[in-house]
Amino acid sequence: MKMVRVIISFWVLLFVNVVSAGVDDTVWQNELKAQFFAGRSISEAENIIAIEAPYRAEDAALVPIRITSKINQTNDKYIKRITLIVDKNPIPFAAEFNFTPLSGKADVAMRIRVNSYSYVRAIAEMNDGQLIMVKKFVKASGGCSAPIGADLDAAMKRLGRMKFKLPSTAQSNEPNLAQLLISHPNITGMQMDQVTRIIRPAYYVEKVKVTFDGQPVLTAKTDIAISADPNFRFYFVPQSAGDLHAEVSDTDGKTFSQTYRVEP
Amino acid sequence: MKYTMLLCLSLFFSLFTVLSQAQTKETFEVQKIAPGLYFHFGHHELPNRENHGGIANIGFVVGKSCVAVLDSGGNPQQGLVLKNTIEKITDVPICYVINSHVHPDHVFGNRSFKGKGVQFIGHKNLARALQLRSAFYLQRSEEQLGVKLTPQDIVLPDIMVADSLTLDLGGRLLTVTAHGSAHTDNDLSVLDKSSQTLWLSDLLFVEHLPVIDGSLKGWLKELKELSLLKVKRVVPGHGPVMGDWPAALKPQVDYLTMLLKEVRSMIKQGKFIEQAIVEAGQTAAGRWALFDAFHKKNVTLVFAELEWED
Numbered sequence: 376m377k378m379v380r381v382i383i384s385f386w387v388l389l390f391v392n393v394v395s396a397g398v399d400d401t402v403w404q405n406e407l408k409a410q411f412f413a414g415r416s417i418s419e420a421e422n423i424i425a426i427e428a429p430y431r432a433e434d435a436a437l438v439p440i441r442i443t444s445k446i447n448q449t450n451d452k453y454i455k456r457i458t459l460i461v462d463k464n465p466i467p468f469a470a471e472f473n474f475t476p477l478s479g480k481a482d483v484a485m486r487i488r489v490n491s492y493s494y495v496r497a498i499a500e501m502n503d504g505q506l507i508m509v510k511k512f513v514k515a516s517g518g519c520s521a522p523i524g525a526d527l528d529a530a531m532k533r534l535g536r537m538k539f540k541l542p543s544t545a546q547s548n549e550p551n552l553a554q555l556l557i558s559h560p561n562i563t564g565m566q567m568d569q570v571t572r573i574i575r576p577a578y579y580v581e582k583v584k585v586t587f588d589g590q591p592v593l594t595a596k597t598d599i600a601i602s603a604d605p606n607f608r609f610y611f612v613p614q615s616a617g618d619l620h621a622e623v624s625d626t627d628g629k630t631f632s633q634t635y636r637v638e639p
Numbered sequence: 640m641k642y643t644m645l646l647c648l649s650l651f652f653s654l655f656t657v658l659s660q661a662q663t664k665e666t667f668e669v670q671k672i673a674p675g676l677y678f679h680f681g682h683h684e685l686p687n688r689e690n691h692g693g694i695a696n697i698g699f700v701v702g703k704s705c706v707a708v709l710d711s712g713g714n715p716q717q718g719l720v721l722k723n724t725i726e727k728i729t730d731v732p733i734c735y736v737i738n739s740h741v742h743p744d745h746v747f748g749n750r751s752f753k754g755k756g757v758q759f760i761g762h763k764n765l766a767r768a769l770q771l772r773s774a775f776y777l778q779r780s781e782e783q784l785g786v787k788l789t790p791q792d793i794v795l796p797d798i799m800v801a802d803s804l805t806l807d808l809g810g811r812l813l814t815v816t817a818h819g820s821a822h823t824d825n826d827l828s829v830l831d832k833s834s835q836t837l838w839l840s841d842l843l844f845v846e847h848l849p850v851i852d853g854s855l856k857g858w859l860k861e862l863k864e865l866s867l868l869k870v871k872r873v874v875p876g877h878g879p880v881m882g883d884w885p886a887a888l889k890p891q892v893d894y895l896t897m898l899l900k901e902v903r904s905m906i907k908q909g910k911f912i913e914q915a916i917v918e919a920g921q922t923a924a925g926r927w928a929l930f931d932a933f934h935k936k937n938v939t940l941v942f943a944e945l946e947w948e949d
């Protein structure tokens with residue numbers, strides 16, 4: 376009898392450990408899957424996209440995530456959309472990126488907030504509607520780290536500043552990497568400003584649209600899980616010289632834009 | 640009958656326990672670093688369920704009419720023990736609790752000091768920082784510290800310091816200075832004029848890796864100004880009291896300057912944040928306690944700050 380109890384408590388302990396470490400799919404299985412992909416089947420496979428994330432979030436406010444595609448974007452077969460979800464965040468939907476054949480490669484890198492031990496998952500939707508998912512488990516950081524930008528005044532002062540960063544030489548007719556930096560505090564809601572005593576709603580970048588010579592390259596819908604000063608890396612294919620143009624809008628309806636001249 | 644008797648007995652004993660606890664209030668060891676200036680040493684540990692977040696240096700200054708608490712501790716119990724210790728040492732009432740900045744190991748003893756006649760002092764940005772972060776700190780307190788913190792544990796400052804403030808403790812003046820974004824965007828330092836002691840809290844780390852949660856460039860700027868002060872000793876937020884000022888600052892300034900240079904040059908070379916997190920500043924490993932816990936976080940923050948330089 377005593378032995379049995381020892382064994383049982385051992386299993387209970389083991390179970391508790393696993394649950395508290397949070398390596399579980401339950402939020403996804405029970406809620407999120409139906410919420411975002413009701414009635415659709417999603418296969419888990421590594422042949423379309425891969426996701427890179429640090430096993431431990433060094434800074435809860437800024438966790439680099441990189442999604443790389445394993446197929447080229449062609450008119451016949453391309454990745455239409457990648458949705459990024461952080462299971463255990465207060466708002467699990469992080470972003471949705473829409474690509475076109477003109478994107479060249481449906482790669483995208485960004486920085487996100489990870490509040491708790493959680494899976495970060497990317498779901499790719501093909502142009503024929505097929506859904507393929509990859510995921511990585513991220514351990515939340517401990518200590519004083521919080522999923523908040525460190526220097527709010529600096530971010531507010533720079534609000535709306537944007538820049539493109541590209542390698543010095545561009546190659547025509549092949550995928551070129553571009554980085555877009557957007558200065559925005561991306562504040563989570565509910566906090567109160569002590570000076571004005573105003574409760575602010577969340578204030579964040581919600582739309583990003585990048586075109587090359589007027590043709591869409593990347594269109595993103597983003598939410599509060601994106602770190603302060605949103606930063607995206609992606610590809611585009613220039614046939615000849617042209618303008619890389621970004622338009623960004625936030626939840627207050629403010630819009631910001633930036634143009635970069637590309638000369639292959 | 641038998642049960643009633645038992646119940647009475649157990650009631651009696653629990654009452655007895657409560658009373659005896661009240662008589663022997665828990666206190667902890669404090670060092671007197673100057674007349675009327677005491678500090679409790681925090682060990683170089685991450686906050687965890689054993690230390691319940693009580694890891695920072697905390698202390699107090701005693702004047703003729705007032706005591707000022709210098710950071711309240713990492714949890715309500717540590718705050719209570721600090722309060723008991725103060726009351727054991729002096730009859731002078733506690734008038735002020737100075738919160739050096741928003742981090743949990745410095746503010747979560749606050750609740751135990753709430754009461755008539757006690758004013759909480761913080762940087763003008765402290766209330767905002769608490770508002771932004773506290774929901775997250777509370778949510779994870781049980782898992783991380785083994786202490787369930789509640790909204791009662793968030794104590795907003797009664798007095799907000801925008802520039803500087805002089806507190807008269809009765810024959811003893813404290814200068815409280817608000818700094819620009821440095822360790823955090825809400826750092827205070829406290830100068831005790833009579834003992835020529837500068838309480839820097841987390842503006843200075845000794846032995847424990849400096850943790851950046853504000854601005855690297857801002858921190859270096861503040862340190863430059865602080866280094867000009869003529870003081871006998873400084874008290875860091877983590878690590879031993881240091882007598883040799885500003886020489887005591889050198890390891891920290893060296894580390895921060897090295898980070899600035901390395902990360903800046905990686906950004907210039909077009910390297911990405913993922914690469915910087917893995918590569919930058921690794922030569923400093925081995926020189927600091929808790930390097931593995933905080934260095935990569937530092938690089939992350941520094942990269943995000945410096946990529947807006949040009």
Ligand SMILES: [Zn+2]
Nearest residue numbers: 519740742841
């Ligand atoms: Zn701190």
